Amino acid sequence: DTEVTQTPKHLVMGMTNKKSLKCEQHMGHRAMYWYKQKAKKPPELMFVYSYEKLSINESVPSRFSPECPNSSLLNLHLHALQPEDSALYLCASSQDLTVPNEKLFFGSGTQLSVL
Amino acid sequence: AQKITQTQPGMFVQEKEAVTLDCTYDTSDQSYGLFWYKQPSSGEMIFLIYQGSYDEQNATEGRYSLNFQKARKSANLVISASQLGDSAMYFCAMNPNSARQLTFGSGTQLTVLP
Numbered sequence: 001d002t003e004v005t006q007t008p009k010h011l012v013m014g015m016t017n018k019k020s021l022k023c024e025q026h027m028g029h030r031a032m033y034w035y036k037q038k039a040k041k042p043p044e045l046m047f048v049y050s051y052e053k054l055s056i057n058e059s060v061p062s063r064f065s066p067e068c069p070n071s072s073l074l075n076l077h078l079h080a081l082q083p084e085d086s087a088l089y090l091c092a093s094s095q096d097l098t099v100p101n102e103k104l105f106f107g108s109g110t111q112l113s114v115l
Numbered sequence: 116a117q118k119i120t121q122t123q124p125g126m127f128v129q130e131k132e133a134v135t136l137d138c139t140y141d142t143s144d145q146s147y148g149l150f151w152y153k154q155p156s157s158g159e160m161i162f163l164i165y166q167g168s169y170d171e172q173n174a175t176e177g178r179y180s181l182n183f184q185k186a187r188k189s190a191n192l193v194i195s196a197s198q199l200g201d202s203a204m205y206f207c208a209m210n211p212n213s214a215r216q217l218t219f220g221s222g223t224q225l226t227v228l229p
Contacts (some may be wrong), residue, residue, distance in 0.1 A: 011121065021166050033216075036154060040204075040222070041221070041222075042206055042219035042220060042221055042222055042226075043160070043206075043219055045217070048216065056216065068188075088158055090158075090160060090167055092160070099150070100146060100210075100212045101146070101147065101148030101167055101168075101210050101212065102148070102210065103148075103150065103162055103165055104150075104160075104162070104217060105162065106152075106159060106160035106161075107164075108159040109158040109159065111158065
């Protein structure tokens, strides 16, 4: 199983809503990532978890709150988002942050629209 | 700091022809990995090919090959015998040993013409 599964595939939310994006992998990977991607742009790193602990936070606003309940799951909790937060949110995983030059496996993403 | 440059925002190629997508990079690390990902309109980032900085031979994966020229700091992707399904956005990326995270180029939108 070389899949990273993201749900939902599409999400529309208002600026006062609270929602969560979910990501799951069963490859035994110990590093998991959240990326944000605007149309026709490269992905931008948001968060990195290593062994279920937050390792990197790329100065992301607090209205985005990541959570890693176990080694297979990664969530991104959303609250009081702005229309400019509308984007494709990609989850990825890799074997281990300590292994150099690691390949990332990506999910299909959640297309988020904030109204 | 690391930087990846893809100078071709869009490329067109005739079906069954070969195409080269350009990528140059800049890093002070001696050890790094270079990757190419394909992103169809469905959104998923699909890993295509990997080249390590110490690999002496160019990487190949089926119809994909990576033309690695270390002195020029270039890592061009060559797709042979293009297929209609190859139409997608292609990203070059680098994972230097010091940063342990991928830096992406701006991408090249490839369109394969029938």
